[in-house]
Amino acid sequence: MITSVLVANRGEIAHRVFRTxxxxxxxxxxxxxxxDAHALHTRVADSAVxxxxxxxxxxxxxxxxxxxAAVAAGADAVHPGYGFxxxxxxxxxxxxxxxxxxxxxxxxxxxAMASKTRAKALMGIAPLDAEHVTxxxxxxxxxxxxxxxxxxxxxxxxxxxxxxxxxxxRAEAASAxxxxxxxxxPYLEHGRHVEVQVLADTHxxxxxxxxxxxxxxxxxxxxxxxxPAPGLTPxxxxxxxxxxxxxxxxxxxVGAGTVEFLVADGTAHFLEMNTRLQVEHPVTxxxxxxxxxxxxxxxxxxxxxxxxxxxxxxxxxEARLYAExxxxxxxxxxxxxxxxxxxxxxxxxxxxxxxxxxxVHYDPMIAKVIAxxxxxxxxxxxxxxxxxxxxxxxxxxxxxxxxxxxxxxxxTSARMDTGFYDRHLAxxxxxxxxxxxxxxAALADSHGRSRFGGWxxxxxxxxxxxxxxxxxxxxxxxxxxxxxxxxxxVQVIHVDASAVVLxxxxxxxxxxxxxxxDRVWVNxxxxxxxxxxxxxxxxxxxxxxxxxMPGTVVKIADGLVTGSGVRAGEPLLxxxxxxxQHRISAPATGVLVDLPVAEGDQVEVGTLLAVVESSQP
Numbered sequence: 001m002i003t004s005v006l007v008a009n010r011g012e013i014a015h016r017v018f019r020t021x022x023x024x025x026x027x028x029x030x031x032x033x034x035x036d037a038h039a040l041h042t043r044v045a046d047s048a049v050x051x052x053x054x055x056x057x058x059x060x061x062x063x064x065x066x067x068x069a070a071v072a073a074g075a076d077a078v079h080p081g082y083g084f085x086x087x088x089x090x091x092x093x094x095x096x097x098x099x100x101x102x103x104x105x106x107x108x109x110x111x112a113m114a115s116k117t118r119a120k121a122l123m124g125i126a127p128l129d130a131e132h133v134t135x136x137x138x139x140x141x142x143x144x145x146x147x148x149x150x151x152x153x154x155x156x157x158x159x160x161x162x163x164x165x166x167x168x169x170r171a172e173a174a175s176a177x178x179x180x181x182x183x184x185x186p187y188l189e190h191g192r193h194v195e196v197q198v199l200a201d202t203h204x205x206x207x208x209x210x211x212x213x214x215x216x217x218x219x220x221x222x223x224x225x226x227x228p229a230p231g232l233t234p235x236x237x238x239x240x241x242x243x244x245x246x247x248x249x250x251x252x253x254v255g256a257g258t259v260e261f262l263v264a265d266g267t268a269h270f271l272e273m274n275t276r277l278q279v280e281h282p283v284t285x286x287x288x289x290x291x292x293x294x295x296x297x298x299x300x301x302x303x304x305x306x307x308x309x310x311x312x313x314x315x316x317x318e319a320r321l322y323a324e325x326x327x328x329x330x331x332x333x334x335x336x337x338x339x340x341x342x343x344x345x346x347x348x349x350x351x352x353x354x355x356x357x358x359x360v361h362y363d364p365m366i367a368k369v370i371a372x373x374x375x376x377x378x379x380x381x382x383x384x385x386x387x388x389x390x391x392x393x394x395x396x397x398x399x400x401x402x403x404x405x406x407x408x409x410x411x412t413s414a415r416m417d418t419g420f421y422d423r424h425l426a427x428x429x430x431x432x433x434x435x436x437x438x439x440x441a442a443l444a445d446s447h448g449r450s451r452f453g454g455w456x457x458x459x460x461x462x463x464x465x466x467x468x469x470x471x472x473x474x475x476x477x478x479x480x481x482x483x484x485x486x487x488x489x490v491q492v493i494h495v496d497a498s499a500v501v502l503x504x505x506x507x508x509x510x511x512x513x514x515x516x517x518d519r520v521w522v523n524x525x526x527x528x529x530x531x532x533x534x535x536x537x538x539x540x541x542x543x544x545x546x547x548x549m550p551g552t553v554v555k556i557a558d559g560l561v562t563g564s565g566v567r568a569g570e571p572l573l574x575x576x577x578x579x580x581q582h583r584i585s586a587p588a589t590g591v592l593v594d595l596p597v598a599e600g601d602q603v604e605v606g607t608l609l610a611v612v613e614s615s616q617p
Contacts, residue, residue, distance in 0.1 A: 001301060002026060002076055002077045002101055002103075002297060002300065002301055003026060003027060003076055004026065004027040004028070004029060004046075004073070004074055004075045004076050004077070005017070005021050005026055005027070005028055005029065005075060005076075005077045005078070005079050005103070005297070006028075006029035006030075006031065006049075006066070006069065006070040006073060006075040006077070006078050006079070007028070007029070007030065007031075007041070007045075007078075007079045007080075007081055008031060008060065008063075008066045008078055008079070008080050008081065008084065008085050008086075008091070009060060009079075009080065009081030009082070009083070009084055009085075009086070010031075010032065010033075010036055010039065010041055010060060010081075010084075010351065010362065011036075011039065011040075011041060011351030011352075011362065011363075011365075012349055012350055012351035012352075012365065012367065012368065013081035013082055013083075013277070013279075013351075014030060014041035014045075014081060014351065015040055015041045015044060015349075015350070015351045016293065016349050017079050017081060017293050018030075018041065018044050018045055020291055020293040020294050020297070021293075021297075023291075023294075024294060024297065026297070027046045027047075027075075028044075028045040028046045028047075029045060029046065029047050029048070029049065029069070029070065029073040029074075029075045030042045030044075030045035030047070030048040030049070031048070031049050031050075031051050031060070031065075031066055031069050032048055032049075032050060032051065032059075033050075033051055033054070033056040033059035033060065033361070034050070034056065034059075035056040035359055035361050035362075036056075037050070039351065039356070040350075040351050040352060040353050040356065041351055047073050049069035049072065049073055051065045051066065051069065052065070053065075056359075056361040056362075057361045057362070060084040060085065061084060061085065061178075063085055063088065063090065063091040063094050064094070066078070066085065066091075067091075067094050067095060067098050067100070070095070070098070070100055071098060071100075075100065076100060076101060077100060077101035077102070077103055077297075077300065078095045078100055078101070078102060078103065079103040079104075079293075079296070079297075080092075080103070080104055080276065081276075081277070082276050082277050082278065082279060083363075086104070086275075086276040086277075087110055087113075087114050087146075087274070087275050087276055088110070088114075089107035089108070089110040089111040089114060090107075092104060092105075092106075092107040092110055093107045101300050101301075102300070103255070103296050103297060103300040104255050104275070104276065104296070104300075105251075105253050105254050105255045105257060105275050106252065106253075106254055108251070108252070109251040109252060109253050109254065109275060110275045112250075112251040113247075113251060113257075113272070113273040113274075113275050114146060114275070115145045115146060115181070116143065116144075116145050116146075116183065116271075116272045117145050117181070117183050119247075119270075119272050119273055120270065120272075122247070122250050122251070123243075123246075123247060123250075123270045125270055127183040127184060127185050128140060128183075128184040128185060128186065129184075130142075130162070130166060130183070130184045133159070133162060133184060134159075135159060137186065138156065138157055138158070138159070139155055139156060139157045139186075139187040139189065140155075140156050140162070140184050140185065140186060140187050141153060141154070141155055141156070141184070141185055141186070141187040142154040142155075142156060142162070142165045142166055142169045142182055142183075142184055143169070143182060143183055143184070143185060144169060144172070144173035144176075144177065144179070144181070144182055145173075145179065145181040145182060145183055146173065146177040146178075146179040146181065151172055151173065151176040151177070151580055152169045152170075152172045152173030152176060152177070152182060153169065153219070153220045154166075154168060154169045155187055156184075156187075162184075166182060168581065169182045170182050171554075171581070172580065172581055175576065176580075188262050188264045188269065188418075189419055190264065190417045190418075190419055191262035191263060191264040191269070191417060191418055192213060192215045192229070192262070192263045192264070192416070192417050192418065193213070193214045193215045193217065193222070193260065193261075193262060193263075193271075193418055194211055194212070194213055194214075194215075194229045194232070194240060194260075194261050194262075194263045194268075195211065195212050195214060195258050195259060195260040195261065195278075196208050196209075196210070196211055196212075196240050196241055196243075196244035196258065196259050196261075197209040197210065197212065197227075197256070197257075197258055197278075197281065197284045197292075198244050198245065198247075198248045198253065198256070198257050198258070198259060199255070199256050199257075199292070199295055199299075199305065199309075200248050200253045200254050200255065200257075200299075200305075201254065201299050201303070201304050201305045202254055202299065202302060202304075203304045203305075205304060205305040205306075205307065206245050206248050206249060206253070207305060207308075207309040208241035208242075208244050208245050208309075209284050209288055209290070209309055210227055210228045210241075210284065210287060210288070210312050211227065211228050211229035211232065211237060211240055211241070212225055212226065212227045212228070212229060212280060212283060212284060213225065213226050213227075213228075213229035213230060214280060215416050215417050215418050215420065216405060216411070216416060216420050216421070217418055217420075217421070218326070218330050218421050219330060219580070222279065222280060222320065223319070223320055223322075223398070223402070223405070223421075224317065224318065224319050224320070224402065224405060224406065224411075225280035225283055225317070225318045226283055226315065226316060226317040226318070226376070226379070226380075227283040227284050227286075227287045227315070227316050228287065228312065228315070230376055230414035231414045232263075233266070236263070236266060236268065239268055240261060240263075240268055243259065243261070243268065243270065244259035247259045247270075247273050248273075251273075253275070254299060255296055255299055255300070256276070256277050256281070256292050256295065256296050257273060257274060257275050257276065258273065258274045258276075258278045259272075259273045259274075260272050260273070260274065262418075277292060277293070277296070279320070279365075279368070280318055280368075282316070282318055282347060282349060282368065282370045283316035283317065283318045283370060284316075286314075286316035286347070286370060286372040287312045287313060287314060287315065287316050287372070288309065288310050288311075288312055288313075289310055289313065290310065313374075314372055314373055314374045314375070314379070315372070315373060315374070315375055315376040315378075315379045316370060316371065316372040316373075316379060317370070317371050317376075317379045317380055317383045317406070318368050318369070318370045318383075319368070319369050319370075319383060319387060319402045319406070320365055320367075320368055321365070321366045321367045321368070321369060321387075321390075321392070321397060321398065321399060321402065322364050322365050322366065322397060322398045323335075323337075323358045323364040323365075323366055323394070323395040323396070323397055324364050324396070324397070324398055325396045325548070326398050326401045326425065326428075326429050327429035328548055329548070329582065331548040331549040331577075331582060332360075332364040332549050332577050333358065333364065333395035333396045333397070333549065333605075334357075334358050334359060334360055334364075334395060334549070334550055334605065335357070335358055335394055335395040336355065336356070336357055336358075336394055336516070337352050337353075337354065337355070337356045337357070337358055337366065337392075337393075337394040337395070338354060338355070338393040338394050338514070338516045339354050339391050339392065339393040339394070339514065340352060340353070340354060340366065340367065340390075340391070340392055340394075341390065341391040341392075342367075342369055342386060342390045343385075343386050343389045343390065345371075345382065345386065346369055346370060346371045346382065346383065346386040347369070347370040347371075347372075348367055348368075348369055348370075349367065349368040349370070350366065350367035350368070351367075352366050352367065358394065358395050360549075360550040360551065360577060366392070366397065369383060369386060369387060369390070370383075371383035371386060376414070377412070380406050380411070380412060383406060384402075384403050384406035384407050387399055387402050387403050387406070388403050388524070390524070391512070391514075391521070391524065392524070393514050393516060393519075393521045393526075396526070399524070400429075400432075400524075401428055401429060404428045405420075405424075405428060408424065408428070410424070431469075431470030431471060431472070432470075433469045433470040433525045434522070434523065434525050436490070436502055436504070436509070436511070437469060437511070437522040437523065437525040437527060438465075438467045438469060438474040438476045438527060439476050439478065439487055439490060439500075439502070440500040440502065440511035440513055440522045440523075441465075441467060441476075441513060441515075441520040441522050441527050441529070442463070442465040442467075442476040442478065443478065443485055443487075443492065443495045443500050444495065444496070444497055444498065444499070444500050444511075444513035444515075444520075445465070445497075445513075445515060445520070445529070446463065446465075446480075446485070446495075447495045447496055447497050462477040462478060462479050463476075463477065463478050463479065463480065464476070464477055465529070466529075466530040466532075467520070467527040467528060467529055467530060468527065468528040468530060469525065469526075469527045469528075470525075473530070474527075478492075489504065490502050490503070490504050491503040491504070493508060497513070498512065498513055498514065499511065499512055499513060500513060511523050515529075518530075540608070541611055542613075542614070543587060543588065543590065543593075543611050543612040543613055543614055544608055544610075544611050545572070545584055545587065545608070545609045545610045545611070545612070546605075546606050546607065546608060546609065547575065547603045547604065547605055547606060547607040547608075547609055548575075548582070548605070549575065549577045549582065549605060550577060550602075550603065550604050550605055551575040551576050551577030551582070551602075551603060552575065552576045552577075552600065552601070552602055552603075553573055553574070553575060553597050553598065553599055553600065553601045553603060553609075554574050554575070554576040554581060554599065554600075555573060555574040555599060556572070556573045556595070556597075556598070556599055557570075557571055557572050557573060560572060560573075560592065560595065561592070561595065562592055562593065562594060562595050563591065563592065563593075564591070564592045565590070565591055565592075566586040566589065566590060566591070566592055566612055567586060567589050568585075568586055568587065568588050568589045569585050569586065570585060570586045571583045571584070571585050571586075572584055572585060572586055572592070572609075572610055572612075573597070573609060573610070575603070584609055584610070586612050587612055587614075588612055588614040588615075588616060589614065589615055589616060590612050590613045590614040590615040590616070591612070591613050591615065592610060592611070592612055592613075593611050593612070593613045594608070594610060594611035595609075595610050596608055596609070596610075597609055597610075
């Protein structure tokens with residue numbers, strides 16, 4: 001009987017496992033890096049152990065330290081979560097060798113499926129030979145043999161792009177997973193990403209818990225997932241579940257796992273088996289009324305599954321809320337999460353709480369929001385509405401993109417595929433900020449700064465305030481009168497420091513306002529207050545390239561020095577942030593006149609990376 005569980009992970013998944021353990025009466029142990037010393041998962045656990053020495057990004061990869069922590073804290077079992085050590089057979093063996101219970105599949109099963117190339121061989125599938133790829137094979141996908149999360153992947157559409165893609169994918173895979181092996185497979189332009197959740201016990205029973213559709217992806221990493229996958233024929237649904245069971249039985253699988261496929265033209269193409277719990281497991285839990293973490297624990301204790309899984313009911317959809325800028329090449333964002341408040345009626349899985357810092361060392365996912373309803377249409381509408389009403393004050397997020405994606409006709413009619421964002425990202429990220437938001441911000445700010453509301457006995461010049469909203473500068477003018485503030489064309493009904501009610505054309509609207517420093521949030525719209533007298537020294541030279549995210553300069557283009565000629569779109573350098581590489585390209589054809597960074601430099605958002613003087617008029 002398991003009495004104490006250490007979770008060899010952090011953030012949302014650690015918090016989620018602890019929640020189940022608490023319900024089952026099991027004590028919990030957290031581990032943490034120095035960067036996570038005050039993180040939510042360390043605060044909710046019964047005890048926490050610092051993992052010393054390693055850099056924050058590598059800390060949770062130190063299996064020896066984690067096993068030592070489990071023994072020291074008196075844990076009798078280890079749950080790996082997902083990512084980090086979850087698919088490391090060596091770590092699983094170390095846990096077992098220490099006399100602890102491993103809440104996961106046997107090390108041999110992890111080993112058999114850990115390499116995507118070996119997994120394909122088990123299923124009778126051979127990858128393409130990179131040395132013999134021809135024009136007829138294009139497009140192809142270069143893919144890391146280990147790991148996941150979209151790291152170490154590159155789409156290749158021209159033969160001259162193949163070798164650079166292989167080099168870049170190897171470097172990214174080695175950095176993220178400690179394994180630079182990559183392979184090449186056909187790239188299905190309009191396939192759907194469909195997967196099957198499996199659950200297997202030690203007595204020979206394997207459940208195939210329906211399907212999930214995870215086609216909405218950015219950089220091969222999932223953004224929106226749902227269960228069951230819509231629009232599959234009964235025959236294809238049955239085939240997918242049978243193939244998933246076959247994959248699990250091929251390696252004598254035990255515990256929770258996921259078998260992934262691409263579905264195109266009614267045909268299923270095996271991708272890989274993930275020998276762990278998936279990020280998107282909540283949609284399966286909602287549909288089947290299960291707690292998959294509780295089932296993992298029961299299986300690890302030797303309990304059998306029932307002969308048949310429970311019946312599915314309704315539909316569930318999950319959206320991953322990231323601190324990232326979709327319009328800025330999906331660049332990760334950092335800063336203080338001042339507030340996260342999701343409406344009642346949906347499920348929130350998160351590792352963050354108000355006041356937490358979104359840092360540079362880990363994946364930028366803030367939370368997962370999950371809606372369940374009797375039908376797909378109801379679940380999608382429920383999730384979109386909840387996200388739209390979510391208060392999230394802090395770094396730039398993908399929240400608006402999620403809402404628009406869920407309401408896009410291609411998604412609502414279940415005609416999406418993995419190329420959804422390739423086709424629609426530009427339209428989905430067009431600014432659509434509320435034109436009354438700057439006025440609401442100005443009125444609330446003015447009220448908060450003066451208990452008399454700024455009223456004067458004599459007529460005065462209008463109050464003027466300036467804000468940047470959706471990349472555009474907005475100037476607000478209003479007057480204070482004996483009857484309260486007045487703005488042209490707008491009737492001001494109520495003002496206080498946190499709420500403003502305005503009426504236009506007979507329609508009355510309420511605006512919730514929150515301010516943190518020079519940032520203001522009005523009903524979810526983020527604005528930046530500008531100073532009355534801008535600092536001229538803050539202006540950058542034309543052609544300046546600023547770091548879009550904090551990270552490390554991992555490579556500067558070969559031969560690039562001050563005075564080099566460059567072409568528009570030509571890569572100048574690469575930043576690595578959160579284990580992914582981001583290319584910084586020349587904004588115009590011209591001459592590189594400044595290169596103030598070197599390989600290995602750590603940079604913050606807004607750091608000057610290079611200056612290109614355009615040669616074009």
